[in-house]
Amino acid sequence: MNSPRELTPLFNPKSIAVVGASADPAKVSSRPLKFLLEHGYQGRIYPINPKATEIMGLKCYPSLGAVPEEIDLVSIIVPAQAVVGALEDCAAKGVKAVSIITSGFAELGPQGRALQERIREIARQHNIALSGPNSVGMHNFKTKAIASISQLFERKDLLVGPIAFISQSGAFGTAICALAQAEKIGFTYFVSSGNEADLELADYIDYVVDDPEIKVISGYVEGIKDGSKFMAAADRALEAGKPIIMVKVGRFGAGARAASSHTGSMAGSDQVYGTAFKQTGVIRAFDVQELLDYSSIFALGQARRGENAAIISTSGGAGVLMADKCEELGLTVKELGESTKAELLKILPAFSAVGNPVDVTGQFLSMPGAIKGCIEILDRDEQVDVIILFLALVWSQWEQIANDISNAARNTGKPVVVCWVGAPQGALDILRANGVVNYPEPVRCVKAVHALLSYGRMREHIIEGRLTSAVSLEPKGKEGPETLSAAEIDRIKARLSDIRRAGRTMLTEKESKDILQAYGIPVTREKLARDADQAVALAEEIGWPVAMKVSSPDIPHKTEAKAIALNLTGPDQVRVAFDKIWQNAWSYNKEAVIDGVLVQEMLKPGTEVIVGMSKDAQFGPVLMFGLGGVLVEIMRDVSLRVCPISSFDAETMINEIKGAKLLQGFRGAAPADLDSIKEILLRLSRLALDLQDYVSEIDINPLVVYEKGHGAKAGDALISLL
Ligand code: COA
Numbered sequence: 001m002n003s004p005r006e007l008t009p010l011f012n013p014k015s016i017a018v019v020g021a022s023a024d025p026a027k028v029s030s031r032p033l034k035f036l037l038e039h040g041y042q043g044r045i046y047p048i049n050p051k052a053t054e055i056m057g058l059k060c061y062p063s064l065g066a067v068p069e070e071i072d073l074v075s076i077i078v079p080a081q082a083v084v085g086a087l088e089d090c091a092a093k094g095v096k097a098v099s100i101i102t103s104g105f106a107e108l109g110p111q112g113r114a115l116q117e118r119i120r121e122i123a124r125q126h127n128i129a130l131s132g133p134n135s136v137g138m139h140n141f142k143t144k145a146i147a148s149i150s151q152l153f154e155r156k157d158l159l160v161g162p163i164a165f166i167s168q169s170g171a172f173g174t175a176i177c178a179l180a181q182a183e184k185i186g187f188t189y190f191v192s193s194g195n196e197a198d199l200e201l202a203d204y205i206d207y208v209v210d211d212p213e214i215k216v217i218s219g220y221v222e223g224i225k226d227g228s229k230f231m232a233a234a235d236r237a238l239e240a241g242k243p244i245i246m247v248k249v250g251r252f253g254a255g256a257r258a259a260s261s262h263t264g265s266m267a268g269s270d271q272v273y274g275t276a277f278k279q280t281g282v283i284r285a286f287d288v289q290e291l292l293d294y295s296s297i298f299a300l301g302q303a304r305r306g307e308n309a310a311i312i313s314t315s316g317g318a319g320v321l322m323a324d325k326c327e328e329l330g331l332t333v334k335e336l337g338e339s340t341k342a343e344l345l346k347i348l349p350a351f352s353a354v355g356n357p358v359d360v361t362g363q364f365l366s367m368p369g370a371i372k373g374c375i376e377i378l379d380r381d382e383q384v385d386v387i388i389l390f391l392a393l394v395w396s397q398w399e400q401i402a403n404d405i406s407n408a409a410r411n412t413g414k415p416v417v418v419c420w421v422g423a424p425q426g427a428l429d430i431l432r433a434n435g436v437v438n439y440p441e442p443v444r445c446v447k448a449v450h451a452l453l454s455y456g457r458m459r460e461h462i463i464e465g466r467l468t469s470a471v472s473l474e475p476k477g478k479e480g481p482e483t484l485s486a487a488e489i490d491r492i493k494a495r496l497s498d499i500r501r502a503g504r505t506m507l508t509e510k511e512s513k514d515i516l517q518a519y520g521i522p523v524t525r526e527k528l529a530r531d532a533d534q535a536v537a538l539a540e541e542i543g544w545p546v547a548m549k550v551s552s553p554d555i556p557h558k559t560e561a562k563a564i565a566l567n568l569t570g571p572d573q574v575r576v577a578f579d580k581i582w583q584n585a586w587s588y589n590k591e592a593v594i595d596g597v598l599v600q601e602m603l604k605p606g607t608e609v610i611v612g613m614s615k616d617a618q619f620g621p622v623l624m625f626g627l628g629g630v631l632v633e634i635m636r637d638v639s640l641r642v643c644p645i646s647s648f649d650a651e652t653m654i655n656e657i658k659g660a661k662l663l664q665g666f667r668g669a670a671p672a673d674l675d676s677i678k679e680i681l682l683r684l685s686r687l688a689l690d691l692q693d694y695v696s697e698i699d700i701n702p703l704v705v706y707e708k709g710h711g712a713k714a715g716d717a718l719i720s721l722l
Pocket of ligand 1: 019020021022023024027028029030048049050051052076077078079080082085086101102103104134135136169170171
């Protein structure tokens with residue numbers, strides 16, 4: 001996906017005009033100009049203010065139209081009521097990128113929302129890439145293009161690094177920039193995306209993915225406007241191998257409410273965000289420390305493979321703590337092989353532990369080269385994927401040791417990640433200068449290593465999974481057509497429109513199952529009977545035993561209406577059931593239109609699962625899978641995926657529920673037909689996308705799954721319309 005607007009003038013402007021630049025140092029509107037000058041921005045700078053002829057030694061223009069040259073980026077910092085006029089001036093001047101700092105838009109409610117809508121219209125109409133409003137602005141740390149009011153730029157010694165940081169909070173975003181600086185982590189870009197009237201998170205990601213200098217994309221997110229656009233941008237980043245690390249807030253009620261009012265956007269379901277991130281390989285950080293820790297390890301562009309960690313420690317205790325954390329997170333800390341152990345014992349004292357963690361003991365200080373030697377030995381061990389090194393203090397000989405680590409790390413093909421607690425500043429400077437990442441605390445170090453390795457695995461699986469999807473979507477023939485023709489889809493849509501026009505939002509079970517069947521999802525054999533004789537005839541045709549259920553658009557909950565009978569084995573039972581169902585339905589809802597009684601094949605027992613779909617405001621159709629009964633209701637043991645899903649998604653969504661073991665053949669039971677579930681999920685994903693403008697929810701409950709090779713069938717189904 002490429003953004004329709006060219007964002008280079010926004011991220012890398014050759015000239016910047018500041019509309020509303022003030023000479024008054026007490027005003028916020030004086031800052032962009034001051035920062036551009038103080039940081040030595042090399043492009044052309046144009047202050048725009050009708051009240052002045054010169055500001056901070058620069059010629060000041062009364063309007064944008066008075067500037068004789070073209071302008072790449074305009075920073076607007078005038079009061080809200082003057083913003084529309086200023087933006088119209090940008091359009092008249094042919095400006096292609098604008099960053100609006102001014103507050104007073106959608107975050108204020110309906111009136112502000114109307115103003116925001118107006119600026120969005122102008123931007124779209126004139127093909128202007130519009131950032132903000134209600135933002136701190138944009139910074140390019142490298143070129144010093146600072147269209148920003150952040151006080152961060154009162155400091156002149158800001159570090160630059162291969163990270164693009166996009167934040168939906170301006171003030172907090174710059175606070176994170178300041179924290180990053182304190183931890184010696186540099187960014188190339190910082191975007192405060194503000195209310196996202198026009199450009200949104202996905203547009204910024206889409207641009208920085210193609211920047212060869214950017215290795216990591218980090219973000220602070222409150223709510224994503226267009227979920228599928230975000231996923232498409234995240235996909236491009238995944239393909240390019242540029243990790244996206246996001247703190248997504250608004251996870252619980254109060255936070256979500258605050259996020260909605262902060263930028264005037266909807267926060268959406270946090271679980272769906274988690275799912276969308278998982279599907280596109282986005283690494284979720286749960287606090288700012290994680291965001292920075294993960295960003296810094298990826299910024300080094302280290303190799304990311306495997307899951308086996310080797311730990312070298314100068315402290316037995318720290319080694320144990322780190323090994324525990326590794327295993328808790330799913331990394332392995334395997335006992336080292338005999339030859340590696342023997343090699344280690346050649347350079348370490350006999351009382352050292354060499355199993356893994358390798359405890360070099362306090363003795364290492366009197367053994368020059370021991371640490372370097374350990375790294376080299378572990379580098380040669382094919383079982384080891386990452387080397388974690390723990391050191392504490394080392395307030396003498398630190399220079400030699402920091403240089404040794406740097407030299408060894410430079411020559412290994414594996415990531416060497418250091419946790420040096422209480423390190424002398426000089427040692428840290430040496431490690432940093434040599435591109436060795438260091439954490440001051442063991443658990444932070446292990447979490448970062450875990451993020452590094454799991455991203456590599458995730459990326460491989462997702463990309464490979466997608467490649468194999470095409471193969472597993474091959475038509476099966478027997479369950480129905482793989483894709484419906486446009487005419488068939490139109491026929492279904494027309495039928496749904498008719499139902500909607502009749503004032504109904506829920507389909508009957510029969511209507512729902514007809515649509516599922518059209519998409520090749522196996523359903524029970526069933527037919528509608530208008531009287532008891534017909535019901536008996538249908539039961540004979542379907543085969544005994546049968547189930548019978550009322551078919552009424554006005555009675556979606558048939559059990560509640562006692563309008564259902566199961567396991568009927570003969571004509572007499574069918575006749576009695578027919579009358580009873582009709583009577584109960586009628587007394588449950590006297591206004592109900594009753595189409596008849598559904599005579600249905602009684603499904604043989606199998607494992608009951610639930611498959612569903614609901615439409616998320618941000619991400620569109622989302623599939624749900626879970627085991628039936630109490631596990632779903634009490635444990636909420638379900639997995640979700642945003643549509644469309646790949647065959648890999650279907651497989652992982654089945655396997656990631658806690659009760660998956662019950663389907664895989666628990667305690668000698670035969671494994672369930674997982675391939676059938678997978679195929680039904682894929683077909684439902686297609687249905688959900690085809691009919692996304694019509695259907696709000698689908699509930700297949702139960703889907704009865706049989707032994708491997710024996711398929712699955714929808715026992716009951718309910719489709720709700722938008
Ligand atoms: N063209 C050019 N200059 C204009 C103008 C126009 N159409 N309209 C006004 N100006 C000038 C003003 O005369 C003033 O210059 P002066 O000092 O020489 O008189 C300058 O623009 C600024 O206007 P002013 O009315 O003094 O506003 P301000 O500086 O007090 O505040 C904002 C302006 C944009 C900073 C303020 O409205 C605002 O939105 N603040 C919040 C910003 C924020 O927090 N953003 C979100 C961060 S997360």
